[in-house]
Amino acid sequence: MGKVFTFDVGRCNGCYNCQIACKDEHVTNDWTPYAKPQPETGQFWLKLSEHVRGTVPKVKVAYIAHLCNHCRNAPCMPTCPVEAIYRRDDGLVIIDPVKCTGCKNCVDACPYDAIYFNDGLNLAQKCTGCAHLIDSGWKEPRCVDACPTLAIKFMEESEAEKLGLIAGSEAIKAERKTSDKPRTYYMNLPKRFVAGTVYDPVEKEVVIGATVTLTEGKNTLSVK
Secondary structure (H helix, E strand, C coil), X not given: CCEEEEEECCCCCCCCHHHHHHHHHHECCCCCCCCCCECCCCCCCEEEEEEEEEECCEEEEEEEEEECCCCCCCCCHHHCCCCCEEECCCCCEEEXXXXXXXXXXXXXXXXXXXXXXXXXXXXXXXXXXXXXXXXXXXXXXXXXXXXXXXXXEEEEHHHHHHCCCCCCCECCCHHHHHHHCCCEEEECCCCCCCCCCCEECCCCEECCCCCEEEEECCEEEEEC
């Protein structure tokens, strides 16, 4: 079945270790035939984004790791005129830095904005799943190794299923999950968050036990 990434948003504390470890592994390091050096700026083969919901003092903050989904039906692959993009037996999708001619077709084709273009080297680049490390005996990529909360994991898909890391998971762009079949599974993605305090301006007191009704179009929700 191959390898997959899983990311539990509920476990991530926003330390950015994964993002830093990725840069440390790939910036200025030439891992040909897996990848040429990543530029110091402009590229994040794993990028952590911060999502703030609510307003002070009622706020929820979540962090989401964005990386190549190594899709089963990778939309980038058929767009490459020189077949520089290939899938390994373990499921990782690699852009061959030697074959790539810099046409940028794959950059435009990726719906997840996970492929970058290196102007200096005239080639497309992205997360390799640290395939060079996996092939040298590592069990996981640098980003996974650096995560102190085990929010991001890398394992056989069958193992992830047994551990319950796939059932109920989501994709970053859920509407594309069926067609692309990404191999990165997300849990606890942030949902809508509404919070507040009911205040009586006449009595100048907070109202305890009030029922509040939220309305959006034809949808209503009452909470006490």
